[in-house]
Amino acid sequence: MSLFRLDASIRTEGSTSRALGDIVEAEWSATHPGSAITRRHIGAEPLPATAWSDAVGASMTPESERTPQQSAAVDLASVLTDELAGADALLFAVPLYNFGVSQHFKSYVDLVLTDPRMAPGAEPATAGKPAVLVTVQGGNYSAGTPKEGWDHATAWMRRILEDVLQLDLEVVTREFTLVGVNPALDQFTELADELKRLAEGEAVRHGRSLALAREPRAA
Numbered sequence: 001m002s003l004f005r006l007d008a009s010i011r012t013e014g015s016t017s018r019a020l021g022d023i024v025e026a027e028w029s030a031t032h033p034g035s036a037i038t039r040r041h042i043g044a045e046p047l048p049a050t051a052w053s054d055a056v057g058a059s060m061t062p063e064s065e066r067t068p069q070q071s072a073a074v075d076l077a078s079v080l081t082d083e084l085a086g087a088d089a090l091l092f093a094v095p096l097y098n099f100g101v102s103q104h105f106k107s108y109v110d111l112v113l114t115d116p117r118m119a120p121g122a123e124p125a126t127a128g129k130p131a132v133l134v135t136v137q138g139g140n141y142s143a144g145t146p147k148e149g150w151d152h153a154t155a156w157m158r159r160i161l162e163d164v165l166q167l168d169l170e171v172v173t174r175e176f177t178l179v180g181v182n183p184a185l186d187q188f189t190e191l192a193d194e195l196k197r198l199a200e201g202e203a204v205r206h207g208r209s210l211a212l213a214r215e216p217r218a219a
Contacts, residue, residue, distance in 0.1 A: 001211075002036040003028055004087035008094040008102040010043045016177045020134045020203045021093030024172070027207025028089065038083050042104040047111060051076055055114040073111070080108065081115040085125035089210050090167065093134040094157060099141075101153040109160055118165070127166040130213035132206045133157060135171070138178035140188075140195075168213065170206040174199035 005025060009015040025037070048054075054073035058066050066074075084090065094105045112118055117125040141151040154173065162169045179185045179192035 001032040001088045002038070002086065003032075003089050003091060003210075004038045004083050005040070005091040006093065006105075006108070007039075007041045008043045008092075008105040008108075010104075012041070012044055015095070016136045016174060017093040017095040017134055020136065020172055020174060020199060021091060023200060023203035024091055024132050024134060024207035024210065027204055028091070028211040031208070031211035038087060040080075040083065042108050043102070046104050047076070047107050048073075049107070052107060052110040052114065055111055059114060074114075077111050077115045080112050081117050081125060084112065084129075084165075085117065088129070089213060090126070090129055090131035091134070091210070092131065092157075092161070094153075096135060096137045096151060096153045099150045099152050101156055105157070113164070124165050129167055130210050131161060131167040131169050132210050133161060133169060133171045134203065136174045136177050136199075138176070138182075139185075140175045142175065170209060172199055172202045172206055 003025065005021065007015075007018055007021060009017045011018070029035070029037070050069065051073045054067070054069045055077050058070035058074045061070060063071075092105075094102055097103070116122075135154055135157065137151060139145075139147060139150070141147050141149065154171070158169065158171065161167045175195050176185065176188055176192035179188050185192075
């Protein structure tokens with residue numbers, strides 16, 4: 001068994017998305033001790049800003065006529081897709097930034113989708129793989145809140161991961177992560193603590209499910 005983990009937070013210390021991802025990973029590793037984990041931290045080590053446009057350009061250019069940048073982008077897209085295709089289970093930890101999807105994750109998705117194995121109309125190399133998406137939000141955008149509907153990331157990520165990559169996806173969400181950081185949110189401390197507890201419980205549950213999703217059944 002093998003796990004691929006992607007982190008998109010710009011923080012390496014104090015990141016709530018990483019902390020929840022750690023819980024999922026720990027539960028997976030408890031079932032598969034010593035198994036391989038491939039990691040990619042696109043928040044700390046972003047993909048080249050021009051990689052997607054170079055890869056698109058390469059797709060319309062004969063291989064012998066591609067620029068070095070185009071060839072490098074094609075090779076990078078292949079490596080990223082290899083990581084996804086080669087893993088038995090997938091974990092994505094992606095925070096909400098400015099009410100939208102992380103630019104690092106959007107660049108990652110755009111580049112992966114240029115690989116022929118992920119081309120429209122074909123079954124993607126990731127089809128059917130079990131996956132967990134961890135996402136965190138500084139505020140609260142659920143139904144009935146003043147900023148209901150301001151989360152413009154989660155629905156997009158679900159569409160990409162569930163419908164485009166065809167993953168068997170579970171989602172862990174933690175809200176109000178800025179409580180204790182932004183004084184204007186201090187009145188929500190008790191609620192934020194409860195949401196944290198619930199999210200951590202979901203991370204444990206989905207981590208265990210992820211670990212069991214591809215175990216061989218006894219004859």
